[in-house]
Amino acid sequence: GQNIDQPTEMTATEGAIVQINCTYQTSGFNGLFWYQQHAGEAPTFLSYNVLDGLEEKGRFSSFLSRSKGYSYLLLKELQMKDSASYLCAVTDSNYQLIWGAGTKLIIKP
Amino acid sequence: GAGVSQTPSNKVTEKGKYVELRCDPISGHTALYWYRQSLGQGPEFLIYFQGTGAADDSGLPNDRFFAVRPEGSVSTLKIQRTERGDSAVYLCASSLGHGGTEAFFGQGTRLTVV
Numbered sequence: 001g002q003n004i005d006q007p008t009e010m011t012a013t014e015g016a017i018v019q020i021n022c023t024y025q026t027s028g029f030n031g032l033f034w035y036q037q038h039a040g041e042a043p044t045f046l047s048y049n050v051l052d053g054l055e056e057k058g059r060f061s062s063f064l065s066r067s068k069g070y071s072y073l074l075l076k077e078l079q080m081k082d083s084a085s086y087l088c089a090v091t092d093s094n095y096q097l098i099w100g101a102g103t104k105l106i107i108k109p
Numbered sequence: 110g111a112g113v114s115q116t117p118s119n120k121v122t123e124k125g126k127y128v129e130l131r132c133d134p135i136s137g138h139t140a141l142y143w144y145r146q147s148l149g150q151g152p153e154f155l156i157y158f159q160g161t162g163a164a165d166d167s168g169l170p171n172d173r174f175f176a177v178r179p180e181g182s183v184s185t186l187k188i189q190r191t192e193r194g195d196s197a198v199y200l201c202a203s204s205l206g207h208g209g210t211e212a213f214f215g216q217g218t219r220l221t222v223v
Contacts, residue, residue: 004151030208042113042200042214043152087151095208096165097142099151 002026004100006088011106012078020073020086020103028093034062034073035087037102043087046073075105083107111135113215115201121221122191130186130218134203141184142212143176144200152200158184159207191222 012018035043049064085102144152154168
């Protein structure tokens with residue numbers, strides 16, 4: 001079967017750094033996405049990794065290791081508005097997106 | 110349009126009724142996806158259109174669910190004989206291509222079956 005695992009919930013402090021991990025087992029791999037979803041809103045795109053390594057975009061970075069079936073999303077200089085769910089999704093061999101359940105990130109002052 | 114538009118934003122219906130949910134994708138996006146999302150879960154794939162045709166409908170839970178995209182733009186998700194278990198947020202997304210391209214989501218339709 002296909003499976004995406006990420007922690008259910010994480011808590012961090014404003015101004016700090018947090019790393020959200022995602023591991024996957026899928027039938028094939030054609031890229032990994034991270035989306036942010038605020039409560040009651042639609043998911044919005046954060047990053048896309050298809051090759052191994054780190055992709056940096058402002059305060060957010062995403063890392064991929066295809067051999068380990070592993071990715072992480074790194075958020076720096078946390079702000080209260082970063083409180084949201086972070087969804088990891090993998091594109092399989094049929095180019096279908098397989099979604100994780102999301103990690104709810106709580107930012108405390 | 111500027112973004113993906115879904116109507117209605119909220120729909121309350123009685124068990125056994127028929128409902129239609131509409132999605133207006135971003136102009137020029139050939140790929141259109143329907144997902145269902147329950148509280149605390151990631152989106153669950155329902156169906157994917159490439160142009161007018163349903164390229165993959167393997168996620169539709171049963172034959173009460175049907176979707177169309179007759180002109181390759183607006184899509185309608187139709188649910189017959191609704192059940193309380195159908196209650197969820199139904200998300201629509203569109204993208205320029207299928208697979209390794211960013212998908213843009215609508216705000217969703219919150220369906221409540223009472």
